[in-house]
Amino acid sequence: PHKPVMIAEWATGEFPLTTAPPSAIRKPAWIKQGLELFRTRYPRIKAALYWHERWQNADGSYSNLRVNSSVESLRAYRSGVANPDWLGDLILRAIPKT
Numbered sequence: 528p529h530k531p532v533m534i535a536e537w538a539t540g541e542f543p544l545t546t547a548p549p550s551a552i553r554k555p556a557w558i559k560q561g562l563e564l565f566r567t568r569y570p571r572i573k574a575a576l577y578w579h580e581r582w583q584n585a586d587g588s589y590s591n592l593r594v595n596s597s598v599e600s601l602r603a604y605r606s607g608v609a610n611p612d613w614l615g616d617l618i619l620r621a622i623p624k625t
Contacts, residue, residue, distance in 0.1 A: 531573040537561060538578035541596035554596070555603035562607030577604070 539557045547553075552560075565572045581591045595601040607613070 530571070532569070532571045534565070534572060534575040536578040537575055538580075538592040538594075541591045541593075541600060553599075555599040558594070558600060558603040559607055562604075562610070562613065566610060566612050 539554050541554045542551075562575075565575055577594050579593050581589060581593050581596070583589055594604045
């Protein structure tokens with residue numbers, strides 16, 4: 528019960544307002560709340576890796592989990608990781624192997 532925990536993947540999709548139910552929490556708020564809850568309610572979480580991916584589904588639609596899928600989502604991420612409890616450098620490129 529005292530070991531540190533890492534969240535290996537966490538993310539949410541960016542969906543058009545027209546397809547989301549009225550009660551749905553929007554992606555920027557979800558990112559903000561997630562980072563805050565990890566930090567304050569779950570202090571054993573010491574690392575969380577955001578799953579930054581977009582892919583096409585069989586029906587031609589896209590699932591967009593990218594943290595920069597909208598200006599608002601990216602702003603929420605940057606604001607959340609600006610807290611000194613997080614290391615939040617956003618890497619949106621491949622890292623060359625050495």
